[in-house]
Amino acid sequence: MAENLTIVVADDHPMLLKGLTEELTANDYNVIDTALNGAIALELITKLNPDIAILDIEMPLLTGFEVIKKCEDKNLKTKFIVLTSHKESRFIYKAKTLNISGYLLKDEPFHEIQKCIHTVFNGEYYYSSTFNDVFDKEISPKIQKIKLLSPSERTIIRLIADNKSSKEISESLLISIRTVQKHRSNIINKLDLSSDQDALSNWVSTNKLLLASI
Missing domain, CATH: 1.10.10.10 (Winged helix-like DNA-binding domain superfamily/Winged helix DNA-binding domain)
Structure with missing residues:
Protein backbone atom coordinates (compact mmCIF):
# COMPACT_ATOMS: atom_id res chain seq x y z
CA MET A 1 0.00 0.00 0.00
CA ALA A 2 2.94 2.35 0.67
CA GLU A 3 3.60 3.06 -3.01
CA ASN A 4 -0.07 3.80 -3.64
CA LEU A 5 -0.23 6.85 -1.37
CA THR A 6 1.40 10.20 -2.07
CA ILE A 7 3.27 12.17 0.58
CA VAL A 8 4.63 15.72 0.94
CA VAL A 9 7.13 16.33 3.75
CA ALA A 10 7.98 19.76 5.23
CA ASP A 11 10.63 20.61 7.82
CA ASP A 12 12.90 23.65 8.06
CA HIS A 13 15.89 21.53 9.15
CA PRO A 14 17.54 20.30 5.93
CA MET A 15 19.23 17.27 7.50
CA LEU A 16 16.04 16.10 9.22
CA LEU A 17 14.06 16.63 6.03
CA LYS A 18 16.62 14.71 3.98
CA GLY A 19 16.82 11.87 6.51
CA LEU A 20 13.06 11.37 6.79
CA THR A 21 12.56 11.60 3.03
CA GLU A 22 15.27 9.03 2.37
CA GLU A 23 13.85 6.70 5.03
CA LEU A 24 10.36 6.95 3.56
CA THR A 25 11.61 6.41 0.02
CA ALA A 26 13.72 3.41 1.10
CA ASN A 27 10.53 1.87 2.48
CA ASP A 28 8.68 2.35 -0.82
CA TYR A 29 6.68 5.44 0.13
CA ASN A 30 5.98 7.84 -2.72
CA VAL A 31 7.34 11.19 -1.48
CA ILE A 32 6.30 13.48 -4.33
CA ASP A 33 7.91 16.68 -2.99
CA THR A 34 9.46 18.37 0.06
CA ALA A 35 9.51 21.87 1.53
CA LEU A 36 11.81 23.80 3.85
CA ASN A 37 9.20 26.36 4.97
CA GLY A 38 5.48 26.62 5.52
CA ALA A 39 4.73 28.82 2.50
CA ILE A 40 6.28 26.33 0.08
CA ALA A 41 4.53 23.48 1.90
CA LEU A 42 1.16 25.20 1.43
CA GLU A 43 1.89 25.81 -2.25
CA LEU A 44 2.89 22.17 -2.81
CA ILE A 45 -0.06 20.70 -0.94
CA THR A 46 -2.51 22.95 -2.79
CA LYS A 47 -0.94 22.11 -6.16
CA LEU A 48 -0.25 18.38 -5.69
CA ASN A 49 -3.10 17.46 -3.32
CA PRO A 50 -1.17 14.58 -1.70
CA ASP A 51 -2.85 11.88 0.36
CA ILE A 52 -0.74 12.80 3.39
CA ALA A 53 1.39 15.79 4.41
CA ILE A 54 3.95 15.35 7.21
CA LEU A 55 4.70 18.75 8.74
CA ASP A 56 6.93 20.23 11.39
CA ILE A 57 5.11 22.78 13.59
CA GLU A 58 7.62 25.62 13.76
CA MET A 59 8.67 26.61 10.25
CA PRO A 60 9.48 29.97 8.64
CA LEU A 61 6.76 32.03 6.90
CA LEU A 62 3.91 29.74 7.98
CA THR A 63 3.78 27.33 10.92
CA GLY A 64 2.61 23.78 10.39
CA PHE A 65 -0.64 24.67 12.15
CA GLU A 66 -1.18 27.68 9.85
CA VAL A 67 -0.58 25.50 6.78
CA ILE A 68 -3.14 22.97 8.04
CA LYS A 69 -5.74 25.66 8.81
CA LYS A 70 -5.35 27.20 5.33
CA CYS A 71 -5.64 23.78 3.68
CA GLU A 72 -8.78 23.01 5.70
CA ASP A 73 -10.27 26.32 4.54
CA LYS A 74 -9.66 25.15 0.96
CA ASN A 75 -11.40 21.81 1.70
CA LEU A 76 -8.42 19.78 0.49
CA LYS A 77 -8.56 16.00 0.94
CA THR A 78 -4.99 15.81 2.30
CA LYS A 79 -4.62 14.31 5.78
CA PHE A 80 -2.04 15.81 8.11
CA ILE A 81 0.57 14.30 10.40
CA VAL A 82 2.53 16.63 12.68
CA LEU A 83 6.06 15.44 13.42
CA THR A 84 7.49 17.66 16.15
CA SER A 85 9.67 17.99 19.24
CA HIS A 86 6.94 19.83 21.15
CA LYS A 87 5.30 18.06 24.07
CA GLU A 88 3.80 21.18 25.67
CA SER A 89 0.08 21.13 26.32
CA ARG A 90 -0.64 24.25 24.25
CA PHE A 91 0.70 22.58 21.09
CA ILE A 92 -1.16 19.37 21.79
CA TYR A 93 -4.42 21.20 22.45
CA LYS A 94 -3.99 23.21 19.24
CA ALA A 95 -3.47 19.96 17.30
CA LYS A 96 -6.63 18.54 18.85
CA THR A 97 -8.72 21.59 17.95
CA LEU A 98 -7.51 21.43 14.34
CA ASN A 99 -8.59 17.78 14.19
CA ILE A 100 -5.14 16.73 12.94
CA SER A 101 -5.00 13.05 11.96
CA GLY A 102 -1.58 12.26 13.42
CA TYR A 103 0.76 13.75 16.04
CA LEU A 104 4.19 12.19 16.54
CA LEU A 105 7.37 13.20 18.31
CA LYS A 106 10.60 13.36 16.34
CA ASP A 107 12.31 10.90 18.66
CA GLU A 108 9.80 8.15 17.80
CA PRO A 109 11.24 5.12 15.93
CA PHE A 110 10.50 4.92 12.21
CA HIS A 111 8.08 2.02 12.62
CA GLU A 112 5.84 4.38 14.63
CA ILE A 113 5.81 6.79 11.68
CA GLN A 114 4.88 3.89 9.39
CA LYS A 115 2.09 2.81 11.72
CA CYS A 116 0.84 6.41 11.88
CA ILE A 117 0.87 6.83 8.09
CA HIS A 118 -1.13 3.66 7.48
CA THR A 119 -3.61 4.42 10.27
CA VAL A 120 -4.18 7.95 8.99
CA PHE A 121 -4.47 6.78 5.37
CA ASN A 122 -7.25 4.44 6.49
CA GLY A 123 -9.21 7.36 7.89
CA GLU A 124 -8.33 6.93 11.58
CA TYR A 125 -6.32 8.97 14.09
CA TYR A 126 -2.90 8.14 15.47
CA TYR A 127 -1.29 10.07 18.30
CA SER A 128 1.93 9.56 20.19
CA SER A 129 1.42 8.02 23.62
CA THR A 130 2.94 11.24 25.01
CA PHE A 131 0.21 13.21 23.23
CA ASN A 132 -2.51 11.14 24.86
CA ASP A 133 -0.83 11.29 28.29
CA VAL A 134 -0.57 15.09 28.19
CA PHE A 135 -4.15 15.48 26.97
CA ASP A 136 -5.59 13.10 29.57
CA LYS A 137 -3.49 14.25 32.54
CA GLU A 138 -2.99 17.97 31.88
CA ILE A 139 -5.46 19.35 29.36
CA SER A 140 -8.65 17.44 30.12
CA PRO A 141 -8.58 18.23 33.88
CA LYS A 142 -8.13 21.94 33.07
CA ILE A 143 -11.08 21.86 30.68
CA GLN A 144 -13.23 20.24 33.36
CA LYS A 145 -12.29 22.99 35.84
CA ILE A 146 -13.04 25.74 33.31
Missing part, protein backbone atom coordinates in the same frame (compact mmCIF):
# COMPACT_ATOMS: atom_id res chain seq x y z
CA LYS A 147 -16.51 24.22 32.85
CA LEU A 148 -17.15 24.89 36.54
CA LEU A 149 -16.96 28.64 35.96
CA SER A 150 -20.20 30.60 35.83
CA PRO A 151 -21.01 32.73 32.74
CA SER A 152 -19.93 35.87 34.65
CA GLU A 153 -16.66 34.25 35.71
CA ARG A 154 -15.97 33.14 32.14
CA THR A 155 -16.49 36.69 30.93
CA ILE A 156 -14.09 38.02 33.52
CA ILE A 157 -11.40 35.42 32.86
CA ARG A 158 -11.54 36.26 29.14
CA LEU A 159 -11.00 39.93 30.03
CA ILE A 160 -8.08 38.94 32.26
CA ALA A 161 -6.69 37.05 29.24
CA ASP A 162 -6.92 40.37 27.34
CA ASN A 163 -4.68 41.91 30.05
CA LYS A 164 -7.49 44.00 31.54
CA SER A 165 -7.04 45.23 35.12
CA SER A 166 -9.73 44.84 37.78
CA LYS A 167 -10.53 48.55 37.36
CA GLU A 168 -10.89 48.19 33.60
CA ILE A 169 -13.06 45.08 34.02
CA SER A 170 -15.33 46.85 36.50
CA GLU A 171 -15.75 49.80 34.12
CA SER A 172 -16.36 47.54 31.13
CA LEU A 173 -18.99 45.40 32.89
CA LEU A 174 -20.46 48.23 34.98
CA ILE A 175 -19.82 46.40 38.24
CA SER A 176 -17.83 47.36 41.33
CA ILE A 177 -14.17 46.50 41.73
CA ARG A 178 -15.16 44.57 44.84
CA THR A 179 -17.46 42.37 42.70
CA VAL A 180 -14.63 41.80 40.21
CA GLN A 181 -12.31 40.80 43.04
CA LYS A 182 -14.95 38.41 44.39
CA HIS A 183 -15.24 36.80 40.98
CA ARG A 184 -11.45 36.53 40.72
CA SER A 185 -11.37 34.80 44.09
CA ASN A 186 -14.06 32.33 42.98
CA ILE A 187 -12.17 31.65 39.74
CA ILE A 188 -8.96 30.95 41.66
CA ASN A 189 -10.79 28.50 43.92
CA LYS A 190 -12.52 26.69 41.06
CA LEU A 191 -9.27 26.38 39.09
CA ASP A 192 -7.55 25.17 42.24
CA LEU A 193 -4.80 27.80 42.04
CA SER A 194 -2.56 29.11 44.78
CA SER A 195 -3.31 32.41 46.53
CA ASP A 196 -0.17 33.93 45.03
CA GLN A 197 -0.90 37.37 43.58
CA ASP A 198 0.17 36.40 40.05
CA ALA A 199 -1.18 32.83 40.05
CA LEU A 200 -4.32 33.61 38.05
CA SER A 201 -2.54 35.87 35.55
CA ASN A 202 0.15 33.24 34.98
CA TRP A 203 -2.45 30.49 34.53
CA VAL A 204 -4.41 32.59 32.05
CA SER A 205 -1.24 33.45 30.11
CA THR A 206 -0.35 29.79 29.54
CA ASN A 207 -3.92 28.63 28.83
CA LYS A 208 -5.27 31.19 26.39
CA LEU A 209 -6.09 28.53 23.81
CA LEU A 210 -8.23 26.66 26.32
CA LEU A 211 -10.03 29.86 27.29
CA ALA A 212 -10.77 30.65 23.66
CA SER A 213 -12.80 27.46 23.48
CA ILE A 214 -15.22 28.30 26.31
Whole structure:
Protein backbone atom coordinates (compact mmCIF):
# COMPACT_ATOMS: atom_id res chain seq x y z
CA MET A 1 0.00 0.00 0.00
CA ALA A 2 2.94 2.35 0.67
CA GLU A 3 3.60 3.06 -3.01
CA ASN A 4 -0.07 3.80 -3.64
CA LEU A 5 -0.23 6.85 -1.37
CA THR A 6 1.40 10.20 -2.07
CA ILE A 7 3.27 12.17 0.58
CA VAL A 8 4.63 15.72 0.94
CA VAL A 9 7.13 16.33 3.75
CA ALA A 10 7.98 19.76 5.23
CA ASP A 11 10.63 20.61 7.82
CA ASP A 12 12.90 23.65 8.06
CA HIS A 13 15.89 21.53 9.15
CA PRO A 14 17.54 20.30 5.93
CA MET A 15 19.23 17.27 7.50
CA LEU A 16 16.04 16.10 9.22
CA LEU A 17 14.06 16.63 6.03
CA LYS A 18 16.62 14.71 3.98
CA GLY A 19 16.82 11.87 6.51
CA LEU A 20 13.06 11.37 6.79
CA THR A 21 12.56 11.60 3.03
CA GLU A 22 15.27 9.03 2.37
CA GLU A 23 13.85 6.70 5.03
CA LEU A 24 10.36 6.95 3.56
CA THR A 25 11.61 6.41 0.02
CA ALA A 26 13.72 3.41 1.10
CA ASN A 27 10.53 1.87 2.48
CA ASP A 28 8.68 2.35 -0.82
CA TYR A 29 6.68 5.44 0.13
CA ASN A 30 5.98 7.84 -2.72
CA VAL A 31 7.34 11.19 -1.48
CA ILE A 32 6.30 13.48 -4.33
CA ASP A 33 7.91 16.68 -2.99
CA THR A 34 9.46 18.37 0.06
CA ALA A 35 9.51 21.87 1.53
CA LEU A 36 11.81 23.80 3.85
CA ASN A 37 9.20 26.36 4.97
CA GLY A 38 5.48 26.62 5.52
CA ALA A 39 4.73 28.82 2.50
CA ILE A 40 6.28 26.33 0.08
CA ALA A 41 4.53 23.48 1.90
CA LEU A 42 1.16 25.20 1.43
CA GLU A 43 1.89 25.81 -2.25
CA LEU A 44 2.89 22.17 -2.81
CA ILE A 45 -0.06 20.70 -0.94
CA THR A 46 -2.51 22.95 -2.79
CA LYS A 47 -0.94 22.11 -6.16
CA LEU A 48 -0.25 18.38 -5.69
CA ASN A 49 -3.10 17.46 -3.32
CA PRO A 50 -1.17 14.58 -1.70
CA ASP A 51 -2.85 11.88 0.36
CA ILE A 52 -0.74 12.80 3.39
CA ALA A 53 1.39 15.79 4.41
CA ILE A 54 3.95 15.35 7.21
CA LEU A 55 4.70 18.75 8.74
CA ASP A 56 6.93 20.23 11.39
CA ILE A 57 5.11 22.78 13.59
CA GLU A 58 7.62 25.62 13.76
CA MET A 59 8.67 26.61 10.25
CA PRO A 60 9.48 29.97 8.64
CA LEU A 61 6.76 32.03 6.90
CA LEU A 62 3.91 29.74 7.98
CA THR A 63 3.78 27.33 10.92
CA GLY A 64 2.61 23.78 10.39
CA PHE A 65 -0.64 24.67 12.15
CA GLU A 66 -1.18 27.68 9.85
CA VAL A 67 -0.58 25.50 6.78
CA ILE A 68 -3.14 22.97 8.04
CA LYS A 69 -5.74 25.66 8.81
CA LYS A 70 -5.35 27.20 5.33
CA CYS A 71 -5.64 23.78 3.68
CA GLU A 72 -8.78 23.01 5.70
CA ASP A 73 -10.27 26.32 4.54
CA LYS A 74 -9.66 25.15 0.96
CA ASN A 75 -11.40 21.81 1.70
CA LEU A 76 -8.42 19.78 0.49
CA LYS A 77 -8.56 16.00 0.94
CA THR A 78 -4.99 15.81 2.30
CA LYS A 79 -4.62 14.31 5.78
CA PHE A 80 -2.04 15.81 8.11
CA ILE A 81 0.57 14.30 10.40
CA VAL A 82 2.53 16.63 12.68
CA LEU A 83 6.06 15.44 13.42
CA THR A 84 7.49 17.66 16.15
CA SER A 85 9.67 17.99 19.24
CA HIS A 86 6.94 19.83 21.15
CA LYS A 87 5.30 18.06 24.07
CA GLU A 88 3.80 21.18 25.67
CA SER A 89 0.08 21.13 26.32
CA ARG A 90 -0.64 24.25 24.25
CA PHE A 91 0.70 22.58 21.09
CA ILE A 92 -1.16 19.37 21.79
CA TYR A 93 -4.42 21.20 22.45
CA LYS A 94 -3.99 23.21 19.24
CA ALA A 95 -3.47 19.96 17.30
CA LYS A 96 -6.63 18.54 18.85
CA THR A 97 -8.72 21.59 17.95
CA LEU A 98 -7.51 21.43 14.34
CA ASN A 99 -8.59 17.78 14.19
CA ILE A 100 -5.14 16.73 12.94
CA SER A 101 -5.00 13.05 11.96
CA GLY A 102 -1.58 12.26 13.42
CA TYR A 103 0.76 13.75 16.04
CA LEU A 104 4.19 12.19 16.54
CA LEU A 105 7.37 13.20 18.31
CA LYS A 106 10.60 13.36 16.34
CA ASP A 107 12.31 10.90 18.66
CA GLU A 108 9.80 8.15 17.80
CA PRO A 109 11.24 5.12 15.93
CA PHE A 110 10.50 4.92 12.21
CA HIS A 111 8.08 2.02 12.62
CA GLU A 112 5.84 4.38 14.63
CA ILE A 113 5.81 6.79 11.68
CA GLN A 114 4.88 3.89 9.39
CA LYS A 115 2.09 2.81 11.72
CA CYS A 116 0.84 6.41 11.88
CA ILE A 117 0.87 6.83 8.09
CA HIS A 118 -1.13 3.66 7.48
CA THR A 119 -3.61 4.42 10.27
CA VAL A 120 -4.18 7.95 8.99
CA PHE A 121 -4.47 6.78 5.37
CA ASN A 122 -7.25 4.44 6.49
CA GLY A 123 -9.21 7.36 7.89
CA GLU A 124 -8.33 6.93 11.58
CA TYR A 125 -6.32 8.97 14.09
CA TYR A 126 -2.90 8.14 15.47
CA TYR A 127 -1.29 10.07 18.30
CA SER A 128 1.93 9.56 20.19
CA SER A 129 1.42 8.02 23.62
CA THR A 130 2.94 11.24 25.01
CA PHE A 131 0.21 13.21 23.23
CA ASN A 132 -2.51 11.14 24.86
CA ASP A 133 -0.83 11.29 28.29
CA VAL A 134 -0.57 15.09 28.19
CA PHE A 135 -4.15 15.48 26.97
CA ASP A 136 -5.59 13.10 29.57
CA LYS A 137 -3.49 14.25 32.54
CA GLU A 138 -2.99 17.97 31.88
CA ILE A 139 -5.46 19.35 29.36
CA SER A 140 -8.65 17.44 30.12
CA PRO A 141 -8.58 18.23 33.88
CA LYS A 142 -8.13 21.94 33.07
CA ILE A 143 -11.08 21.86 30.68
CA GLN A 144 -13.23 20.24 33.36
CA LYS A 145 -12.29 22.99 35.84
CA ILE A 146 -13.04 25.74 33.31
CA LYS A 147 -16.51 24.22 32.85
CA LEU A 148 -17.15 24.89 36.54
CA LEU A 149 -16.96 28.64 35.96
CA SER A 150 -20.20 30.60 35.83
CA PRO A 151 -21.01 32.73 32.74
CA SER A 152 -19.93 35.87 34.65
CA GLU A 153 -16.66 34.25 35.71
CA ARG A 154 -15.97 33.14 32.14
CA THR A 155 -16.49 36.69 30.93
CA ILE A 156 -14.09 38.02 33.52
CA ILE A 157 -11.40 35.42 32.86
CA ARG A 158 -11.54 36.26 29.14
CA LEU A 159 -11.00 39.93 30.03
CA ILE A 160 -8.08 38.94 32.26
CA ALA A 161 -6.69 37.05 29.24
CA ASP A 162 -6.92 40.37 27.34
CA ASN A 163 -4.68 41.91 30.05
CA LYS A 164 -7.49 44.00 31.54
CA SER A 165 -7.04 45.23 35.12
CA SER A 166 -9.73 44.84 37.78
CA LYS A 167 -10.53 48.55 37.36
CA GLU A 168 -10.89 48.19 33.60
CA ILE A 169 -13.06 45.08 34.02
CA SER A 170 -15.33 46.85 36.50
CA GLU A 171 -15.75 49.80 34.12
CA SER A 172 -16.36 47.54 31.13
CA LEU A 173 -18.99 45.40 32.89
CA LEU A 174 -20.46 48.23 34.98
CA ILE A 175 -19.82 46.40 38.24
CA SER A 176 -17.83 47.36 41.33
CA ILE A 177 -14.17 46.50 41.73
CA ARG A 178 -15.16 44.57 44.84
CA THR A 179 -17.46 42.37 42.70
CA VAL A 180 -14.63 41.80 40.21
CA GLN A 181 -12.31 40.80 43.04
CA LYS A 182 -14.95 38.41 44.39
CA HIS A 183 -15.24 36.80 40.98
CA ARG A 184 -11.45 36.53 40.72
CA SER A 185 -11.37 34.80 44.09
CA ASN A 186 -14.06 32.33 42.98
CA ILE A 187 -12.17 31.65 39.74
CA ILE A 188 -8.96 30.95 41.66
CA ASN A 189 -10.79 28.50 43.92
CA LYS A 190 -12.52 26.69 41.06
CA LEU A 191 -9.27 26.38 39.09
CA ASP A 192 -7.55 25.17 42.24
CA LEU A 193 -4.80 27.80 42.04
CA SER A 194 -2.56 29.11 44.78
CA SER A 195 -3.31 32.41 46.53
CA ASP A 196 -0.17 33.93 45.03
CA GLN A 197 -0.90 37.37 43.58
CA ASP A 198 0.17 36.40 40.05
CA ALA A 199 -1.18 32.83 40.05
CA LEU A 200 -4.32 33.61 38.05
CA SER A 201 -2.54 35.87 35.55
CA ASN A 202 0.15 33.24 34.98
CA TRP A 203 -2.45 30.49 34.53
CA VAL A 204 -4.41 32.59 32.05
CA SER A 205 -1.24 33.45 30.11
CA THR A 206 -0.35 29.79 29.54
CA ASN A 207 -3.92 28.63 28.83
CA LYS A 208 -5.27 31.19 26.39
CA LEU A 209 -6.09 28.53 23.81
CA LEU A 210 -8.23 26.66 26.32
CA LEU A 211 -10.03 29.86 27.29
CA ALA A 212 -10.77 30.65 23.66
CA SER A 213 -12.80 27.46 23.48
CA ILE A 214 -15.22 28.30 26.31
